[in-house]
Amino acid sequence: MTGEELLGLARDRTGGATLADLPAARDEAHKYTPFARLLGEVPAVAATLRTTGEGLESTELPVRDAWSALAHGATVRTPASGRVDVVHELVGDGVAGGGLVVDADGDLLLVERFTGNAGLALPCTTIRVPAGVTVEHVRVVDADGRHAGRVTVEVEGGGRYRLVSVLAGGAVDRVEIDVRLSDAGAEADLHGLVVLGGSQHADHHVTVRHDAPSCTSRQEFRALVSDRARSVFTGRVVVRRGADGTDAGQLHRALLLSDTAVANARPQLEIHTDDVKASHGTAVGTLDDEALFYLRQRGLDADQARALLVGAFAAEVVDAAPEAAREELRADLQRWTNR
Amino acid sequence: MLELVGLKAEIDGKPILKGVDLVIRPGEVHAVMGPNASGKSTLSKVITGHPDYVVTGGDVRLDGVSLLEMAPEERARAGVFLSFQHPVEIPGVATSVFLKAAVNAVRKARGQDELDAAAFLRLAREKMKLVEMDKELLHRSLNEGFSGGEKKRNEILQMALLEPRVAILDEPDSGLDVDALRIVASGVEALRTPERAILVITHYQRLLDHLKPDFTHVFLDGRIVRSGGPELALEVETRGYQWVRDAEATA
Numbered sequence: 001m002t003g004e005e006l007l008g009l010a011r012d013r014t015g016g017a018t019l020a021d022l023p024a025a026r027d028e029a030h031k032y033t034p035f036a037r038l039l040g041e042v043p044a045v046a047a048t049l050r051t052t053g054e055g056l057e058s059t060e061l062p063v064r065d066a067w068s069a070l071a072h073g074a075t076v077r078t079p080a081s082g083r084v085d086v087v088h089e090l091v092g093d094g095v096a097g098g099g100l101v102v103d104a105d106g107d108l109l110l111v112e113r114f115t116g117n118a119g120l121a122l123p124c125t126t127i128r129v130p131a132g133v134t135v136e137h138v139r140v141v142d143a144d145g146r147h148a149g150r151v152t153v154e155v156e157g158g159g160r161y162r163l164v165s166v167l168a169g170g171a172v173d174r175v176e177i178d179v180r181l182s183d184a185g186a187e188a189d190l191h192g193l194v195v196l197g198g199s200q201h202a203d204h205h206v207t208v209r210h211d212a213p214s215c216t217s218r219q220e221f222r223a224l225v226s227d228r229a230r231s232v233f234t235g236r237v238v239v240r241r242g243a244d245g246t247d248a249g250q251l252h253r254a255l256l257l258s259d260t261a262v263a264n265a266r267p268q269l270e271i272h273t274d275d276v277k278a279s280h281g282t283a284v285g286t287l288d289d290e291a292l293f294y295l296r297q298r299g300l301d302a303d304q305a306r307a308l309l310v311g312a313f314a315a316e317v318v319d320a321a322p323e324a325a326r327e328e329l330r331a332d333l334q335r336w337t338n339r
Numbered sequence: 340m341l342e343l344v345g346l347k348a349e350i351d352g353k354p355i356l357k358g359v360d361l362v363i364r365p366g367e368v369h370a371v372m373g374p375n376a377s378g379k380s381t382l383s384k385v386i387t388g389h390p391d392y393v394v395t396g397g398d399v400r401l402d403g404v405s406l407l408e409m410a411p412e413e414r415a416r417a418g419v420f421l422s423f424q425h426p427v428e429i430p431g432v433a434t435s436v437f438l439k440a441a442v443n444a445v446r447k448a449r450g451q452d453e454l455d456a457a458a459f460l461r462l463a464r465e466k467m468k469l470v471e472m473d474k475e476l477l478h479r480s481l482n483e484g485f486s487g488g489e490k491k492r493n494e495i496l497q498m499a500l501l502e503p504r505v506a507i508l509d510e511p512d513s514g515l516d517v518d519a520l521r522i523v524a525s526g527v528e529a530l531r532t533p534e535r536a537i538l539v540i541t542h543y544q545r546l547l548d549h550l551k552p553d554f555t556h557v558f559l560d561g562r563i564v565r566s567g568g569p570e571l572a573l574e575v576e577t578r579g580y581q582w583v584r585d586a587e588a589t590a
Binding site for chain 1: 390411412414421426429432445448
């Protein structure tokens with residue numbers, strides 16, 4: 001499928017509404033994951049993203065781009081608190097959008113899971129975190145197809161947003177995470193993990209916008225990469241003029257489990273104020289030889305020792321998830337690291 | 340039991356061990372003393388099979404069987420234990436998970452049944468008393484944020500759990516205050532059995548005051564240059580290593 005064909009499909013859905021251009025080949029944000037690569041060999045036909053979960057209701061989503069156009073008619077809105085589980089299943093081999101609009105009205109745990117056997121999913125999740133509310137969001141892409149997702153979050157004063165994003169699915173997965181801290185005292189705590197093998201490719205593209213003073217953001221994204229797989233992480237922090245007292249931290253760690261595995265990391269800090277505490281770090285490495293020797297000296301064989309260290313690396317991300325979601329994430333990890 | 344025969348080893352092409360001969364019989368405690376960079380720690384790494392070191396001559400035998408072709412885990416399962424000078428911190432691996440995996444790996448190799456969670460916990464709690472270790476540490480990541488004393492006690496706990504035939508203790512006293520030293524030493528003392536051989540590597544006499552060795556060896560420039568009884572340790576303590584060096588030079 002080409003980009004033109006994708007736009008054509010989107011226009012069919014919206015009766016010819018004008019659509020914004022798709023990312024072009026030269027688009028810097030798509031440097032390591034060209035849009036053409038995401039589209040790949042997916043047939044240019046519409047598929048369905050079947051979204052199920054308790055308390056969901058269908059509404060229209062304003063058409064802005066191919067994402068929202070393809071989500072037309074398949075949008076769900078949840079004024080929500082407590083725990084909400086949502087499964088997005090891509091049915092058929094083709095392209096399908098989907099949308100979830102979440103207006104939290106109390107503390108919320110949102111668990112989104114993406115499944116399917118083929119095709120390309122273009123889902124967008126939009127979350128508003130009102131003042132004083134904590135939204136915990138666990139987002140797991142575990143589909144065999146392709147995934148180009150968007151997460152757009154606005155956190156109001158004193159609101160807290162915590163995300164654990166996991167990409168462990170198909171040939172190419174990419175998720176754009178855009179979090180805006182719009183009033184004083186808002187917090188974002190973003191964690192991510194990719195687990196890749198074969199020739200898989202996954203890309204976490206994160207933007208945190210500090211639009212107000214005294215907001216705090218943390219990013220910690222990890223990658224476990226084996227075989228010929230590639231992990232990409234871009235972490236952008238934009239601190240607006242006047243956003244004094246900003247505290248922004250970012251950490252990226254990749255563990256390469258083969259000589260041909262690749263991890264690309266791009267921290268991008270755009271800071272337009274002086275009163276700011278910002279840090280970033282990236283570490284791409286292999287398993288620690290001294291740790292391996294220590295474990296083997298205690299009788300664990302080399303494979304057991306490696307599995308324990310790999311599991312530990314990923315487990316630290318799982319531990320960042322809310323208690324109620326950890327057990328299922330642990331089970332996922334077991335499955336992914338054993339395949 | 341443990342025999343080192345003309346053992347030579349190097350790292351990155353640099354010779355460190357230059358022909359070490361040593362025999363330790365069951366029930367014996369041997370102390371190896373020596374200044375920094377004399378190769379004492381290398382000795383422990385070579386015996387246990389650290390992949391960074393290349394053995395260029397001689398042999399290491401346990402009950403007459405060479406260990407040199409065996410992987411580190413095979414040596415461990417055969418009963419060779421190393422208490423590390425610097426125990427590795429492993430974030431994300433709970434101490435209890437690690438200990439249980441180690442105990443069961445060794446039990447399996449010895450043809451014993453693996454312990455289930457409850458049986459392991461009972462065993463761990465019992466052995467922790469030996470080194471006065473806080474039970475809470477079981478739930479923490481392995482050695483992460485442990486104090487120097489907690490790390491060393493954790494090493495001795497592992498020795499107690501794994502019941503090795505040969506235990507090599509690489510500076511179990513380094514970084515310990517007087518109380519922690521007493522606890523570590525009494526832990527080791529309690530694990531001294533007629534069947535077990537123990538090799539203690541240390542700089543200082545003070546550990547040996549608690550843990551009376553049967554034999555003392557002075558290690559200089561990759562070799563044992565002098566061997567004797569417990570009195571040799573005292574002599575080193577009062578006269579320093581220079582005295583041995585000078586004696587070597589004139590010999």
